[in-house]
Every structure is written in C-alpha cells, then in structure tokens.
Amino acid sequence: xxxxxxxxxxxxxxxxxxxxxxxxxxxxxxxxxxxxxxxxxxxxxxxxxxxxxxxxxxxxxxxxxxxxxxxxxxxxxxxxxxxxxxxxxxxxxxxxxxxxxxxxxxxxxxxxxxxxxxxxxxxxxxxxxxxxxxxxxxxxxxxxxxxxxxxxxxxxxxxxxxxxxxxxxxxxxxxxxxxxxxxxxxxxxxxxxxxxxxxxxxxxxxxxxxxxxxxxxxxxxxxxxxxxxxxxxxxxxxxxxxxxxxxxxxxxxxxxxxxxxxxxxxxxxxxxxxxxxxxxxxxxxxxxxxxxxxxxxxxxxxxxxxxxxxxxxxxxxxxxxxxxxxxxxxxxxxxxxxxxxxxxxxxxxxxxxxxxxxxxxxxxxxxxxxxxxxxxxxxxxxxxxxxxxxxxxxxxxxxxxxxxxxxxxxxxxxxxxxxxxxxxxxxxxxxxxxxxxxxxxxxxxxxxxxxxxxxxxxxxxxxxxxxxxxxxxxxxxxxxxxxxxxxxxxxxxxxxxxxxxxxxxxxxxx
Numbered sequence: 427x428x429x430x431x432x433x434x435x436x437x438x439x440x441x442x443x444x445x446x447x448x449x450x451x452x453x454x455x456x457x458x459x460x461x462x463x464x465x466x467x468x469x470x471x472x473x474x475x476x477x478x479x480x481x482x483x484x485x486x487x488x489x490x491x492x493x494x495x496x497x498x499x500x501x502x503x504x505x506x507x508x509x510x511x512x513x514x515x516x517x518x519x520x521x522x523x524x525x526x527x528x529x530x531x532x533x534x535x536x537x538x539x540x541x542x543x544x545x546x547x548x549x550x551x552x553x554x555x556x557x558x559x560x561x562x563x564x565x566x567x568x569x570x571x572x573x574x575x576x577x578x579x580x581x582x583x584x585x586x587x588x589x590x591x592x593x594x595x596x597x598x599x600x601x602x603x604x605x606x607x608x609x610x611x612x613x614x615x616x617x618x619x620x621x622x623x624x625x626x627x628x629x630x631x632x633x634x635x636x637x638x639x640x641x642x643x644x645x646x647x648x649x650x651x652x653x654x655x656x657x658x659x660x661x662x663x664x665x666x667x668x669x670x671x672x673x674x675x676x677x678x679x680x681x682x683x684x685x686x687x688x689x690x691x692x693x694x695x696x697x698x699x700x701x702x703x704x705x706x707x708x709x710x711x712x713x714x715x716x717x718x719x720x721x722x723x724x725x726x727x728x729x730x731x732x733x734x735x736x737x738x739x740x741x742x743x744x745x746x747x748x749x750x751x752x753x754x755x756x757x758x759x760x761x762x763x764x765x766x767x768x769x770x771x772x773x774x775x776x777x778x779x780x781x782x783x784x785x786x787x788x789x790x791x792x793x794x795x796x797x798x799x800x801x802x803x804x805x806x807x808x809x810x811x812x813x814x815x816x817x818x819x820x821x822x823x824x825x826x827x828x829x830x831x832x833x834x835x836x837x838x839x840x841x842x843x844x845x846x847x848x849x850x851x852x853x854x855x856x857x858x859x860x861x862x863x864x865x866x867x868x869x870x871x872x873x874x875x876x877x878x879x880x881x882x883x884x885x886x887x888x889x890x891x892x893x894x895x896x897x898x899x900x901x902x903x904x905x906x907x908x909x910x911x912x913x914x915x916x917x918x919x920x921x922x923x924x925x926x927x928x929x930x931x932x933x934x935x936x
Contacts, residue, residue, distance in 0.1 A: 430513055434625055435525050436485050436666045437513055441496060443478040444505040450474040451609055451659065455499045456506050458482045463490030471662040472496070476611040480506060483666035487528075489517045522628045523547075523579075529668045530630065530702045532724050536756035537795035538853045539702075539725065546853045549760050549798020550844055551580035551632060555675075556809040558583045558620045558633075559591045565828070566620050570627040572832055577844030580630035582706075582762065582800060584675060585617060585660055586644060588637035589818045590808055600656070601644075607652050609659050621664055631669040635660050636690075638677030639708060642818070645674050650686045654693035661694060661701070670702040670724070671695075672762075679705050679713035688720060695722035706762050710738060712746035718755065725758035725797070726751075730786060732765055732822075735773035739871035742789055748857065751794040758797040761790035766802035767836035770823035777804070777823055780835035781890070784909050784930055785872075787843060788888040792876040796847070796855040801840050805831030842912035846932060854880035861885060863896040863921070885935045892928035897921045904935030 428439040439458075447453040456472040472482040486492055491514055498507035518525050528542025539547040552573050557566065573581065584591065586600040593599055594613060601607040624631040635657040638645025645653060657673060673694065679687050687705065695703055702724040707713050709731025717723050730742040742748070742764075751759045764786035765771070765778040783801070790799045805826040808816035813826050831837075858879040859865070867874025875895065877887045885904075887895055904917040906925060909932055917923050917933060925931040 428511060428513060430515065432516065433520060433522075434485070434622060434667065435515070435518055436483055437492070437515070438481060438483050439494070439511065440475075441472070441480045441482075441509055442505045443480060443503055445500065445503050446478065449608065451655070453500075454503065454506070456480050456482075457497050458484070458494050459497065460484055460486070460492055460494045462486060462488050462492050464488055470665075471658070473659060473662040474609070474611060475615070478505070483663070485666040485668060486515045489515045522625065524625060524630065524668045530670055532702075532758055533853065535853070536758070537751075537856075538758050538797040547579065547630075547798075548844075548847060548852060549580055549800070550578050550840065551582050551630075551762070551798070551800040552578050553582050553763065553766070553800055553802035553807045554809065555582065555584045555634070555807045556591050557581065557806070558585060558617050558624075559594065560809040560811075561620065561828075563620065566623060569828065569832060570623055570629060574627050574629055576837060576841045578629065578801075578840065579798075580632050580670070581624045582632045582672065583621075583624070583634070584637055585614075585621060585633045585664070586636065586656065587613075588644065588675070589640055589642040590816060604647055605649060605652060607648065607655060609656070614660075614663055618663075622667055625667040625669075631664070631667050632672055633660065633664065633669055634672040634675035634706060635694075636673065637675040639675070643676075645677050650689040650693070653686075653690045657690065657694045665701065670704065672706045672727070673703055675706045676708050676729070677705075678711065679707055680711070680716050684713065684716035688717065691720055691722045697721050699724065704760075704762075709733070709763070710741050710745075712750070714746060714750060714753075718753065718757070723757070725760060727760050727762040729763035730761055730765070730790065731763060732769050732771060732778070733773055734765070734771040734776075734778070734782065734872075736871045738773070739874065742786065743793060743867060743871060743874050743876075748793040759794040760798050760800070761786070762800045763802060764790055764799065766804050766807065767834055768804035768823070768825065768831070769802075770821065780839055781930055783836040784839045784843075785890045787840075788909070788930075788932070789874065789876050791847075792855070792878040792886060792888060793857055795857070796852045796878065801836065803831040803834055803836060839909055842909050845912055846907055846909070850884060850886070850934065851880060851882065854882060854884070855886060856880070858885070861887070861897050861899055863898050866893050883936050885933070887933040888930070889925060889933070890930045892925040892931060894922060894924040895933060897923070901935035904933055907932040907934060
C-alpha cells in the first residue's frame with residue numbers, strides 16, 4: 427500500500443515482513459532509498475508499526491517521478507528487502523510555508539533561522555506540551571487554526587510519556603521498561619494525525635523527543651543508548667513533516683550530564699547537522715558552553731522560567747543568553763520557556779499577568795539577536811479540559827481550561843508582537859544597550875529597558891512601565907507602538923521620549 431498526501435506533500439508506503447522478530451526494531455533495520463527526477467538520492471529510515479507492518483514516510487524536495495528500493499539488514503526477508511516502487515510528486519500549489527520555502531536551518535549569520543530558500547523564519551511558538559498527547563482531534567483542529575490566525579509559527583509539544591502524561595487514554599505507554607526499552611507503536615498511531623495536523627495548519631512542529639526533568643521522566647532514567655533508541659524511532663516516524671526537533675525536554679545538559687546528551691545527539695542525528703535540532707533546558711540554565719560545538723545542535727534554547735525575583739530577572743537581562751550569544755560558533759538564541767501566563771511565580775506566588783508575559787517576551791527578543799521566542803499559558807501547556815492544578819505540578823497554581831486560555835490577553839499580545847516584527851527587518855537587529863543613557867533596571871530589575879538596533883540605523887526600545895527613554899543617539903523620527911492594542915502613534919524626534927501612558931511601550935525610530 428502506498429499513498430501521497432498533496433497537502434502535507436508526504437509519500438507513505440507500507441511493507442509487510444515475511445518473518446516475525448522477537449524485537450522488531452533491534453533485530454532488523456529497514457531503510458528506503460529514494461531517487462528523484464534530478465538524480466538526487468535520499469536514504470530514509472522506515473519504522474516498525476506493529477505486528478509485521480513497516481512504514482516509510484518521505485517528503486520529496488523536487489516534484490516529478492520518484493523511484494525507491496528498500497534495504498533490510500535481514501536480506502532473506504523478501505517482504506522488507508529489495509522492494510521497489512515509484513510515485514509521482516505533483517508541483518506543490520499550496521501555501522504552507524515549510525513547503526513553499528523549505529525546511530528550517532540556521533541562517534548564514536548564525537543569528538536567526540531561515541527556510542531552505544533563505545527566507546527568514548521568525549520563531550513564535552506556543553507551548554502545548556500535552557496538546558498532541560491529550561487533545562481531542564476536533565479540539566486540536568480548533569486550537570491550531572486559531573494559533574495560526576494569531577500569528578504563531580511553531581508548536582512545542584511532547585510525543586512520549588512523561589510525568590504530566592504517564593499514559594494515554596487507552597492506558598498505553600510509548601515504551602515499556604527502563605533499559606533495552608520496547609517501543610509501542612499503538613501509542614504513536616493514536617497521535618500520528620495530531621502531529622501531522624500541526625504541519626497541515628501551516629505551523630512548524632517542534633516535538634520533544636525525550637522529556638528529562640525529574641526521576642519520573644524518561645530522559646532522566648534512561649541511558650544514552652535507550653534515549654537514542656526512542657528518539658530514532660520518533661524521528662523515523664515524523665521527519666517527513668519537516669519539524670525542528672527538541673531532543674531533550676527540561677533537562678540538565680551541563681557538566682557531567684552533557685556527555686550523555688552529546689552521545690545521544692550524535693547517535694540520533696550524526697555529525698552532519700542536516701536536521702534542525704535544539705535542546706530545551708530547565709529554568710535558569712545555559713547549556714551553550716557544553717554543547718556549542720556539537721554540529722547536530724542547530725540553535726541554543728534556554729528557559730528563563732517562572733521566577734519573578736530580582737535574581738531571575740537579572741539572569742534573563744544579563745546572563746549567558748545575553749552575554750554569550752556571540753561566542754563562536756554563533757548560533758541562534760531563543761527563549762523557549764519564559765513566564766507562562768497565569769502560572770504562579772516562584773517568588774511572589776502570584777499568577778503572571780499579561781504585562782509580565784509581554785515583558786519577558788520582548789526582553790528575550792531584544793537582549794540577543796532577534797530570532798524568536800516562545801509564549802506559554804498555564805491552561806494550554808497541560809491541555810486542561812477542566813480547570814484545576816496540572817498533573818504532577820502542585821505548586822504551579824490553578825489553571826483555566828484550554829478554551830479559556832486560547833483567547834487570553836497574553837495571546838492577544840502575541841498577535842501584536844507578530845505584527846510589530848513583521849514590519850521591520852528583524853534579522854538585522856542586534857542588542858544595543860549602549861543606546862540607553864539611563865537604565866532604571868540597574869536598581870529595579872522589573873523596570874529594565876531593552877534596546878536593539880540594526881546596521882541600517884533602525885532602533886527598537888522596550889520599556890515595561892512607561893519610563894521615559896533617554897537615549898545616547900538622536901533619532902530623526904520615532905513612533906510608539908502599543909503592544910496591548912497594536913496601534914501606532916507619533917513620538918517625535920530627539921533623544922528624550924516619554925511614553926503616552928505608564929504602561930509598557932515599544933519605540934521604533936531611525
């Protein structure tokens with residue numbers, strides 16, 4: 427059986443083994459070599475799908491006639507080895523960015539992400555850790571359509587069991603055991619279409635392959651070999667949807683722990699760096715020094731987390747992501763988990779407001795070269811069907827339902843954030859704190875002002891509380907942008923600019 431999905435531009439074929447294996451994944455390996463109309467060749471791993479069924483998914487880069495041949499490590503298995511076939515890939519006529527412009531990689535400057543054709547990609551992700559795992563299919567479609575409308579470009583989600591999702595609704599696990607684990611295809615069959623739906627809605631899938639935070643998470647208790655075994659299976663199953671992989675979720679990747687993840691990353695992705703990959707670390711954590719030289723690591727992610735104390739705020743403002751982004755080799759820097767809206771802050775024990783969320787987002791975007799940022803809501807990440815405290819997160823506070831969270835004030839702020847950066851040459855922005863003659867954040871970190879500028883002379887400054895801006899450079903013309911409404915107003919010229927109100931504001935000038 428073989429099919430071609432013209433919307434996702436994915437070819438899929440099924441092969442039936444003539445032999446039964448004790449461990450179908452470890453006992454035999456199946457790859458498929460695809461040859462295209464321009465003599466290109468691509469070798470794609472197939473994946474076991476239960477029983478004697480194997481499948482391969484492949485997204486061709488070029489339209490036209492494609493041919494394939496299978497290669498099995500068990501050459502006597504006529505059902506898997508030496509199978510041949512062909513299919514025609516029609517010219518793509520849709521509007522999905524990943525298909526119009528190609529997969530994602532780091533740009534030549536190393537400071538931001540681009541599509542294969544060089545079109546800049548602005549990472550604006552939503553955190554839906556449990557979305558693929560828990561959402562009803564119809565609800566997931568509603569959610570994805572709205573996030574696309576709101577200007578989001580990526581969805582971060584988990585695709586294996588972890589402490590906040592120990593098993594699926596049918597009681598199935600993604601794998602069993604704690605060493606020499608056994609993969610359960612039935613678990614993945616139930617999430618296949620929801621992962622594919624992210625790409626179908628024009629969003630970038632960004633799946634976490636192995637969550638690694640606590641002793642109850644697989645990335646914590648599995649060996650590097652078993653982490654790689656799990657991740658290789660997931661990559662084979664979903665690579666055709668052109669994701670950016672998050673190899674480890676919420677883990678510690680520094681010092682002694684770094685070696686485990688270096689081994690895992692190399693085993694899964696090799697040395698080529700062909701597939702885009704990042705690591706999602708735990709809060710106030712910068713693995714950039716230990717993993718920086720790994721070729722499989724496409725960009726640096728960090729988590730400024732859910733603290734609101736001075737120490738945590740200063741870490742975001744002047745810590746490694748702001749101070750070390752330009753150490754060679756330069757790679758994009760993205761905050762994948764700033765303050766979640768409605769999540770209880772670690773220090774004040776108050777839920778984060780929309781203003782605090784906006785503050786963390788704009789700080790993150792301006793304190794290292796602008797590449798993107800991730801938003802999160804306390805009702806979305808655990809996918810709350812009913813209001814309550816998320817599973818295994820007793821200190822995070824009561825979360826609203828995902829439906830209520832979908833139209834939150836913070837999400838509306840993301841709409842305006844997307845509009846603001848769409849109007850400027852954001853890949854050219856670099857941190858420019860020297861533009862500030864006065865910095866109230868030195869004494870009060872919650873009042874920190876962030877500034878960036880481009881070589882062309884475009885200046886962007888964010889003030890979180892309406893503090894007047896005293897600049898070291900004269901602007902010939904400037905405008906205020908209201909991040910709460912998306913409206914512009916004139917700001918005049920000069921070096922001193924007073925925001926229209928005592929709220930947070932963006933100044934754009936030249």
